[in-house]
Structure formats: structure tokens, C-alpha cells
Amino acid sequence: MQRKCLFCFNKTLNYFEFMQESLQNIRTLIASLIDINDEEWAYYSAMFELKKFKKKEIILQVGEVAKSVFFVNRGLLRIYFLDKNQKECTFHFAQELSFATDYESFLRKTPSKYSIQAMEDTEVVIMSHFMVHDGYKGLRYGEKLGRVLAETHFFLFSNKLLELYTQTPLERYEQMNKLFPKILQRVPQHYIASYLNISSVHLSRIINEQPRN
Amino acid sequence: MQRKCLFCFNKTLNYFEFMQESLQNIRTLIASLIDINDEEWAYYSAMFELKKFKKKEIILQVGEVAKSVFFVNRGLLRIYFLDKNQKECTFHFAQELSFATDYESFLRKTPSKYSIQAMEDTEVVIMSHFMVHDGYKGLRYGEKLGRVLAETHFFLFSNKLLELYTQTPLERYEQMNKLFPKILQRVPQHYIASYLNISSVHLSRIINEQPRN
Incomplete structure (x- = not known):
């Protein structure tokens, strides 16, 4: 089955290859935490669903119940709340090979306190509430x-x-760059400033004071 | 075996009765979360240790590795860090029937980022690292x-x-009173102010503006 890639319009990609790559990434992550055998993986991985979001798309909104955990295979998500x-206060960035959701909303089925937005065209694997609890x-x-x-x-x-x-x-800025390499090239500066809880002017000053390599 | 209670000097208390009450409290809490049978409880509860701390005593210091989880049976602990x-910034109060430790330090065996201090004469049940992992x-x-x-x-x-x-x-103050009833009578006001991240003057104003019943 051949599908047009949503992001790379000049390239035809195999949907199943995409899915396989995503699943392999999740399996590697899970296997780094627990022992999981082929039989378990075959049963469990059949439940994953692949989804793609366009840049700027809101994929979870404050007040909704978070029904999924998103595993980012490609792209970048921004998790934020309203003060x-x-x-908008940016709380976290979920980059490749990491999870994103409002974890409390997801686990307790309460209204989400966070929103999640795609910062780039983003490809995620979706885990449902049933799937996570079935996995436990x-x-x-x-x-x-x-x-x-x-x-x-x-x-x-x-x-x-x-x-x-x-x-x-400055320490928070340095910490952020360690956690999210190249984040400055991927996200508009006002989101970075709100992640650091400083003004955009303050952020510009910090960036300008950095030694250039 | 009769022992003098550390806190109530005019009263002789049975140490084992004390221990039994503490263990019963923990068992009730655990049984509200998972199914635990008598055999498991007999094996597991034999590892608990009872300890008493004097008011103002520091029981975990920033920089130490947290070796224990404290279950508060009687008394009150304050968890704080240094900005x-x-x-000192008060992060949390661990009141009766709740747990306290620097959870990250305890789990990862890294230096603690929090200190813990007894706000009253406090009786805790101690769970060691071995015990928690053995329990898992x-x-x-x-x-x-x-x-x-x-x-x-x-x-x-x-x-x-x-x-x-x-x-x-004001909302944080109301939330605190719901979470920790009577906390105002149990803890000096400057710790309450630091918990709410406001000045002592601001806290006094909030308290004075409350309707009196």
C-alpha cells in the first residue's frame, strides 16, 4: 500500500515502512525499560495507531479529557497551559522519541489542564486509555x-x-539547550521565552551574549 | 514491653501497640490501592521500622541521599528546598497518613534537593530502599x-x-486549607507564607480578611 507522505509531497512513501519504523522506535524504548518478548510485542503493537498532524495544529485542548498518549516519532510538540x-505558558517540548499527553487527565479522565500543539508537521503513534491499561x-x-x-x-x-x-x-537557558538540542532553530522565540518564564527581550539578550562558534 | 512515649512524658505507652497502630494505618492505605493478603502482609510488615523525631529536628538534609520513605503516623513534616x-521555600507538608521523602533522590540514589523537618514531635514508619524494591x-x-x-x-x-x-x-491559600486542615494552628506563619510563595505581610492580610465563624 503506497501513500503520499503528508509532509514530503515530492516523495512517495510506504505507509507500512513508516509504521514499522515508529513501532521499532517504541519497542527499543520499552525494551530499555522492561523485558518484552516477541509474543507480547506482536499482541501489543497491533493496537498502536499512527497519526500525522500539521504544523500549528492543536491536538489537545485545555478542558478536554486527554484520551491518548502521543509518542512522537518525527516532529515536535509543545505542551502549554494558560496562566x-x-x-500561554509553555511547559515542555516533546521531541522525537518521547511521550506527550496531560498525564493526569489521561489517567484520571479529568479535564486537561494542558494543551498540546504541533510545532512542526509531526508524526505520532497513539496509545489509547484501553491500550495503556491493557498493557499494565x-x-x-x-x-x-x-x-x-x-x-x-x-x-x-x-x-x-x-x-x-x-x-x-541563564542557567535555565543552558539546561533547555541540553534537554532540547536545536530547539532555538525549531520553535519561535516567544515560546522559548515563555518556557523559560522570562520576557522575549530578556531571551534576546541571553542569546546575543552567547559566544558564537 | 513497656516504653516511655517520647512525646507524652506523663503517660507510659506500649511500644508494640504504637507499632501495631502505625502498621494498621499503612495496611489500610496499601489495601485501598492494591489487593494484599495476610501472608504478604506478614512478610512485608516485619521489615518496617518505627522512628520518632523531635519537633524542629531535620530528618533529611539537601545533598544527602534519601535512604528512606517516611510514612507519617502522628505529627507533621515540612518538605522544603533552598532557592x-x-x-528556604516550603514545598509541601506531610501530615498524618501520608508519605514523605525526596522521591527522586530515593529512587535514583542521587543527592537530595529537598530537606525534611519535623514541625511537631513526629512518629514515622520507615521504609528502606531495599524494602520498597523488594515490595515491587x-x-x-x-x-x-x-x-x-x-x-x-x-x-x-x-x-x-x-x-x-x-x-x-487567595486561591492558593484556600486550596492549602482544604489539603491541610488546621495547618495554620500547627505551623509558624513564615513557613505558610513560603509555601504560598507570598510575603508574611501578604499572608497576614489574607488571614485578616477571612470571615470569622
């Missing part, structure tokens, strides 16, 4: 996988909170 | 318990972060 003045029970180490992913998610939030209090804007 | 000016493997639903506790911990951090951005100081 008390309804100003059905995989031999499913609950362990759930625990490790919850812990990883927790470390992310804990460090984000501490950074805001304990690091200077 | 970039070395000022040894209990039929140990990994599920680990997952649910990691998720709960994550919700706490996620909401704390969002509150700082999305709620007014």
Missing part, C-alpha cells in the same frame, strides 16, 4: 513499565519546579 | 502499588506547579 491572565495487566512487566514511566514523568515535573526557583534564567 | 538566594517484586501487585504511588506523587507536583501560575494567592 491566570489567560496567557497483559505484559509480564506492564505494571513496572507504568511505574517507571510515571516516575520519569514525575522527575520531569519535579525538576521543572525546582529550576524555576533555584536557577537563574 | 537561588539560599532562602515480592508482592503480587507490588509494581502496581509503585505505579500508583508514583502517579500520586506526580499529580502532587503537577498541581503545585500549575497552582503557582494559574491561581491567585
Whole structure:
């Protein structure tokens, strides 16, 4: 089955090759956390769904219940919330080979406090609520996988909170560049400024003061 | 075996009764999350250790590796960190029937970013690193318990972060009173102010503006 790639219009791509690559990426990630055998993988991977989003598309909106976990295979997502003045605050970027959702909304089926937007044309693998809970029970180490992913998610939030209090804007900027290499080339600067919780003017000053290689 | 209670000097208490009450509280909490049978409980509960701390005692210091999870049976703990000016910021209060540790430090064996201090004479049950990891493997639903506790911990951090951005100081104050009833009578006001991320003057104004019942 041949399909036109949504992003690369001058190139015809094999949909199944795309899917295989995505699934292989997820399997590698999962296998780095738990032991998963071929039989389990065959059963589990049949439930994944591939989806593509256009640049700027909103894929989760504050107030909706998050029904999916998105695994980013290609592209970049921005996770943000609205502050008390309804100003967008960028919380996180989900780059290739990482997960994105409002985890609390997804797990508790409560209205999402975050929105998610594609920063580039983005290809994700979708995991449904059923699939995740089926995985907890059905995989031999499913609950362990759930625990490790919850812990990883927790470390992310804990460090984000501490950074805001304990690091200077320059330190947060350096930390961001380590976490998300090339993010400055991929995302408009006002989103970066809102991620760092500083003004765009302050961000420009930091960027201009960096030594050029 | 009769022991003098560390906190109530005019009363002789049975150490084992104390321990039994603490263990029953933990068992009730665990049983609300997973199915645990008598055999599992007998094996697991034998590893708990009871410890008492005096008011104001520091029980975990920034920079140490957190070797234990504390389950508060009686009393109150304050979890705090130091901001970039070395000022103490209160992050959380662990009241009766809740857990406290630097979870990341405990799980990853890295230096703790938080300190923990007893706000009152406090009685805790201690779980060691070995015990927690043994529980993940040894209990039929140990990994599920680990997952649910990691998720709960994550919700706490996620909401704390969002509150700082999305709620007014008054809203944060009301939220705190729901989470920690009577906290105002138990903790000096400057710790409350630092929990709410406002000045002590601002906190006094909020308290004085509350309707008196």
C-alpha cells in the first residue's frame, strides 16, 4: 500500500515502512525499560495507531479529557497551559522519541489542564486509555513499565519546579539547550521565552551574549 | 514491653501497640490501592521500622541521599528546598497518613534537593530502599502499588506547579486549607507564607480578611 507522505509531497512513501519504523522506535524504548518478548510485542503493537498532524495544529485542548498518549516519532510538540491572565505558558517540548499527553487527565479522565500543539508537521503513534491499561495487566512487566514511566514523568515535573526557583534564567537557558538540542532553530522565540518564564527581550539578550562558534 | 512515649512524658505507652497502630494505618492505605493478603502482609510488615523525631529536628538534609520513605503516623513534616538566594521555600507538608521523602533522590540514589523537618514531635514508619524494591517484586501487585504511588506523587507536583501560575494567592491559600486542615494552628506563619510563595505581610492580610465563624 503506497501513500503520499503528508509532509514530503515530492516523495512517495510506504505507509507500512513508516509504521514499522515508529513501532521499532517504541519497542527499543520499552525494551530499555522492561523485558518484552516477541509474543507480547506482536499482541501489543497491533493496537498502536499512527497519526500525522500539521504544523500549528492543536491536538489537545485545555478542558478536554486527554484520551491518548502521543509518542512522537518525527516532529515536535509543545505542551502549554494558560496562566491566570489567560496567557500561554509553555511547559515542555516533546521531541522525537518521547511521550506527550496531560498525564493526569489521561489517567484520571479529568479535564486537561494542558494543551498540546504541533510545532512542526509531526508524526505520532497513539496509545489509547484501553491500550495503556491493557498493557499494565497483559505484559509480564506492564505494571513496572507504568511505574517507571510515571516516575520519569514525575522527575520531569519535579525538576521543572525546582529550576524555576533555584536557577537563574541563564542557567535555565543552558539546561533547555541540553534537554532540547536545536530547539532555538525549531520553535519561535516567544515560546522559548515563555518556557523559560522570562520576557522575549530578556531571551534576546541571553542569546546575543552567547559566544558564537 | 513497656516504653516511655517520647512525646507524652506523663503517660507510659506500649511500644508494640504504637507499632501495631502505625502498621494498621499503612495496611489500610496499601489495601485501598492494591489487593494484599495476610501472608504478604506478614512478610512485608516485619521489615518496617518505627522512628520518632523531635519537633524542629531535620530528618533529611539537601545533598544527602534519601535512604528512606517516611510514612507519617502522628505529627507533621515540612518538605522544603533552598532557592537561588539560599532562602528556604516550603514545598509541601506531610501530615498524618501520608508519605514523605525526596522521591527522586530515593529512587535514583542521587543527592537530595529537598530537606525534611519535623514541625511537631513526629512518629514515622520507615521504609528502606531495599524494602520498597523488594515490595515491587515480592508482592503480587507490588509494581502496581509503585505505579500508583508514583502517579500520586506526580499529580502532587503537577498541581503545585500549575497552582503557582494559574491561581491567585487567595486561591492558593484556600486550596492549602482544604489539603491541610488546621495547618495554620500547627505551623509558624513564615513557613505558610513560603509555601504560598507570598510575603508574611501578604499572608497576614489574607488571614485578616477571612470571615470569622
